Amino acid sequence: MIVCSPKFTITRRLAVPSLLIVVFTLVVPLRLWAQLPIPRPQRPYPPVIPPGRPIPGAPVAGAQPPNAFVPPAVEPPVDYRAAYQGEVHLEFSEQALKTLLARQDVNSSPIQEVIPGAVLDGLQTTQTRVDIDCQPSQEGAKFLFIVNGHVESTVTARTPQAEVLQQGNTVFTATKPVLLDGEKILTQKAVIQVLPNQRVMNARTPQGRMPIFGRLADRIAYNAAVARTPQSNMIAGRRLLEKLQPQLDSEFDSQLSQADRNLQENLWARLEEWNVAPQQKAAFSSADRLFWDYRLTEKVIPFAAAEALPDLSQSVDPNIVPAPPTSGTDLEVHLHESLFATIAAKRSLGGRVVSLNNLKAIVDRFLSSYTDEDVADQQEFPVPIDFRFADTAPLVALFEEDHLSVQLRGTFQAGNLPGTEIQQIHLKITASLDDEHIVLRTTAVDVFEEDKEGNPQSPGLTQSAIASQLKAQLQPMHLPRTIPLPQERFPGKAFRAAEVNSGNGWLIAGFVLADSGIPLQSPVTPVQPLTPPSNTLSPIPDNSVPPKTFEGTPENGPLFAPMP
DSSP states (O other): OEEOSSSOEEOHHHHHHHHHHHHHHHHHHHHHHHHSOOOOOOOOOOOOOOTTSOOTTOOOTTOOOTTOOOOOOOOOOOOGGGGOOSSEEEEEEHHHHHHHHOEEEEEEEEEEEEETTEEEEEEEEEEEEEEEEEEOBSSSEEEEEEEEEEEEEEEEEEOSSOEEEEEEEEEEEEEEEEEEOSSOEEEOOOEEEEEOOEEEEEEEOTTOSBTTTBSHHHHHHHHHHHHTHHHHHHHHHHHHHHHHHHHHHHHHHHHHHHHHHHHIIIIIHHHHHTTOOOSEEEEEEOSSEEEEEEESSSSOOOOOOOSOOOBGGGSSOTTSOOOOOGGGOSEEEEEETHHHHHHHHHTTOTTOEEEHHHHHHHHHHHHHHHSOOOOTTOOOOSSOEEEEEOSSOOEEEEEOSSSEEEEEEEEEEETTSOOOOOEEEEEEEEEEEOSSEEEEEEEEEEEEEBOTTSOBOOOOHHHHHHHHHHHHHOOOEEEESEEEOOTTTSTTEEEEEEEEEEETTEEEEEEEEEEOSSOSSOOOOOOOOOOOOOOSSOOOOOOSOOOOOSTTOOOSSSTTOOOO
């Protein structure tokens, strides 16, 4: 023993460790201090700026930093009506499209598929909702079918090693673009986004419960299935995408092609046959409206509706119920007054001879088919009279501020009597709306004979007699205010006239989409709760306490029961 002092002693066994501690205590801080960076002198603080004076180098007020975010410029609003150049315009609201085409469906079907390495068996329930979204476009009227879906499934995947029960909760969104060029309906392939979410509920193996180990094999299979959940999601998403893509495209393309075929056969083919097909067709769309423009001649007709047009519902009877406000119309029809003369020229109306009794019979058939008029008691003309339309300007229509002025030119011939000189027939027609009808009244009938220069002369006895007979035959027409849509396609829906305005050479009729008293659609079958498919293996009770290896370990109880 080495004695250093009366109070401090150290043995030989403790000498070496103590020396190492001292060296470590002294050397290590020195080395660390040597590795520290050498402090450098700092710059002096900037001088204090008196209050109110600008700080040197500070950004100028209102100026943007070099890399600052600059919001995009707002696109200027587009006046779609400024693109009108024809005699016929149509406007259709997005809300009406939603009401007519939006729908909800619920479909349940069994799952029986074979994938590499496993056999799938189960039940799947799909809920879908179809919506409409108009897109701003000046190259055609464009809108999107938007399909939002929710798929719930209970599937048993069987392999030679184990059976795994999974519950799926997958959502998807599909968009189907549709373009209208004014004549045809064009579509594009649907774009689908899928978000699968598979959950492993339980697993079991053919070994079942083993002595000592209990259900160890089942737990191992369950853990393996949970570990492969990302791969299961990828497989489930790919399977759903491969099934939805052709199904959605086929369904929408089939319905749209049928609608396009009906347009081609029932509208454009007939207009071509009647020689009144438009020479120019255009369509465009805004964020909430679709527009169509048609021109029958080479002449461009500007659309100018700067001032509000008068409401014809107030032009005849002040007691008539006024039309609904015009701001909420779902369908608007704009007709220019030159349309009548254009159709008359294309249909070669000049020089044609019509019998007034035959013309009256045609009008009576129209009244009995499309109006609520009783034509049984109306008498024919006492003397057979033929009317021959003039070769030039046989029909002229003018949309005045509260009425429609129709002018006919031609000659009359009664029986074997010689024909008259060219006569001008002026009809003043007004329109009004009551609760159930659009009422058209001929408020004035004037007949004038033309002189050699084509100027109308004062009416004589013949003209007065013709005017009296025509006015007696031209009774008010009560057109239905509500136009029901085909019940097989749009049950319970109809267009109802909301306004009829005229002026500035235009007639504007507005309609709103309303219920016709028939239920819109049959009630949707309530969704049944998902039930696991039946299993061939009977559950085996297990009274052993399983180890808590991970959260969600299968507990004792019925086999394939949901995990806590």
